[in-house]
Amino acid sequence: MIPIAGPDRVCYHPRPQQPVQFAQGAPTMARRRSRPGNGFGVMSLGLLTLVAIGWLGWRGGWWPVDVAPAATNPALSDTPLEESRRAAELDTQVVLPNQFEPPITPPLPVPRVVAGSESSFPTATAANWRPTGSRPTEQQLATVASSPVQPAGKPRIEPVTAGLDPAGPRTLAEIDTLIANGDLVVAHKALSWIYFQQPAERSKISERIERTAGAVFFSPRPHILPAHTIQPGDSLAAIAPRYKIGWQYLAALNHVSPRKIRSGQTLKVVRGPFRVIVDLSEFSLVVRTRSEYVRRFEIGIGRDHSTPLGRFRVLRKVPDPQYTDPDGRVIPAAVPENPLGRFWIDLGEGYGIHGTNQPESVGRAESRGCLRLRNDDIRLLYGMLVTGCEVVIHR
Structure with missing residues (x-):
C-alpha cells in the first residue's frame, strides 16, 4: 500500500500491479512452447534432404528413365489387351501434323507399265550397265528423261538423285571390296543406286x-548419323518423332527395351520418314529412304485389280483392329x-496395309483391295512407319 497525505488524514492507496513477474515468466513459457516447433523443423529439413538427393539422382542418371510406368503385375501387363493399349498410347505421340493428302483414284483403264516401256524407274540395258571394268561414261550415266505429261492417276516415282557418291556409281568388284573392308555404308549407297536406277540388275x-541394308538399317552398328545421347526425362516415344521414325523400330534397331x-x-x-513403293505386278512392297533401299516385303493384293493406284499417306496406325465383314x-x-x-495401317477410303490369318494368300490377288503382309512382316513395317509417310502404289 502506498500512503497518501491529505489535508486532515493519511489514507492508503493499493499498490499498482507490477508487470515484472509476468516479464520474468514469459521467457519460460516461450521456451516450453518452442520445443514442438524445433522437431517439426528437423523433420522438414530431413524431407528436403531426401528430395534433393532424389532430384540429384534423377539428373545424374542414377534412376532408370522409363517410357511407361513399370509393370507391377507381369501376368496382367503381358496380356494382348494390355500390350495393345500401351502401343496405342505410344502411337498417339508419334504424329506428323499437317502431312495428310487425299488418295488419288485413277480413271480406268490405267495403262500397265511393262518392261521396255515408259516407267517410273529408269530402264537399264546392256549398254549402260557395266558390272566390271572402267567406270561408265557420262552419256551412259545420264538420267532417263521422264515424260513431260503424266497420265492422270499414274504416280511418278522419282529416281535417286541425291546422296550419291560424288565419284559416281561403282562396279560390283569395287562394291565387293568395300564390303570386305567393312565400309558397308558406302557399299549400300552404291547398291541402292543400282537397285533404283538399273532395276534389270536387281537379281x-x-x-x-x-x-548391307541389314547392317545399315537393322543393326546397332555402323552409325550413319551422329549417335543420339539420351537426356534425363527422355523416352523412345519422345525421341523417335525427332527423326520421323516409329519408337518400336528405334527400340529394335538398338536392341533395347523401351x-x-x-x-x-x-x-x-x-533419318525418316520412310517411303513405301508398292509394285502390284511384282507383289512387292519396298521401303526406302530418299536415296537408299531399306527392305522388301512380299504382299497379297486385291483380286480383279481392286487395289487402288496412286499416291497416299499413312493416316493412322491401329494395333489389334476390329473387323466388320x-x-x-x-x-x-x-x-x-x-x-x-x-x-492396321490406314491409307483412307477403306483401304490399308494389314496382317492376315491366311498367310498362304500372300503373293496372290485374293483380297478386297487392301495389301496383306505376313504377320511378322506387318509387325516390322508397322513399327517403321509413322503417320504421314508416303505410300505409292503402281502397276
Whole structure:
C-alpha cells in the first residue's frame, strides 16, 4: 500500500500491479512452447534432404528413365489387351501434323507399265550397265528423261538423285571390296543406286543389298548419323518423332527395351520418314529412304485389280483392329478369325496395309483391295512407319 497525505488524514492507496513477474515468466513459457516447433523443423529439413538427393539422382542418371510406368503385375501387363493399349498410347505421340493428302483414284483403264516401256524407274540395258571394268561414261550415266505429261492417276516415282557418291556409281568388284573392308555404308549407297536406277540388275545384287541394308538399317552398328545421347526425362516415344521414325523400330534397331534406357546412353538413329513403293505386278512392297533401299516385303493384293493406284499417306496406325465383314458381322480384335491380323495401317477410303490369318494368300490377288503382309512382316513395317509417310502404289 502506498500512503497518501491529505489535508486532515493519511489514507492508503493499493499498490499498482507490477508487470515484472509476468516479464520474468514469459521467457519460460516461450521456451516450453518452442520445443514442438524445433522437431517439426528437423523433420522438414530431413524431407528436403531426401528430395534433393532424389532430384540429384534423377539428373545424374542414377534412376532408370522409363517410357511407361513399370509393370507391377507381369501376368496382367503381358496380356494382348494390355500390350495393345500401351502401343496405342505410344502411337498417339508419334504424329506428323499437317502431312495428310487425299488418295488419288485413277480413271480406268490405267495403262500397265511393262518392261521396255515408259516407267517410273529408269530402264537399264546392256549398254549402260557395266558390272566390271572402267567406270561408265557420262552419256551412259545420264538420267532417263521422264515424260513431260503424266497420265492422270499414274504416280511418278522419282529416281535417286541425291546422296550419291560424288565419284559416281561403282562396279560390283569395287562394291565387293568395300564390303570386305567393312565400309558397308558406302557399299549400300552404291547398291541402292543400282537397285533404283538399273532395276534389270536387281537379281545380281539382291544378296549383297540385303546384307548391307541389314547392317545399315537393322543393326546397332555402323552409325550413319551422329549417335543420339539420351537426356534425363527422355523416352523412345519422345525421341523417335525427332527423326520421323516409329519408337518400336528405334527400340529394335538398338536392341533395347523401351523401359530400360538410361540418361547418357547412346542410340543409333536414322533419318525418316520412310517411303513405301508398292509394285502390284511384282507383289512387292519396298521401303526406302530418299536415296537408299531399306527392305522388301512380299504382299497379297486385291483380286480383279481392286487395289487402288496412286499416291497416299499413312493416316493412322491401329494395333489389334476390329473387323466388320460385308454382311455386317463384327469380328473382335486379336482373335484367330480376324482377317486383319494384329496391325492396321490406314491409307483412307477403306483401304490399308494389314496382317492376315491366311498367310498362304500372300503373293496372290485374293483380297478386297487392301495389301496383306505376313504377320511378322506387318509387325516390322508397322513399327517403321509413322503417320504421314508416303505410300505409292503402281502397276
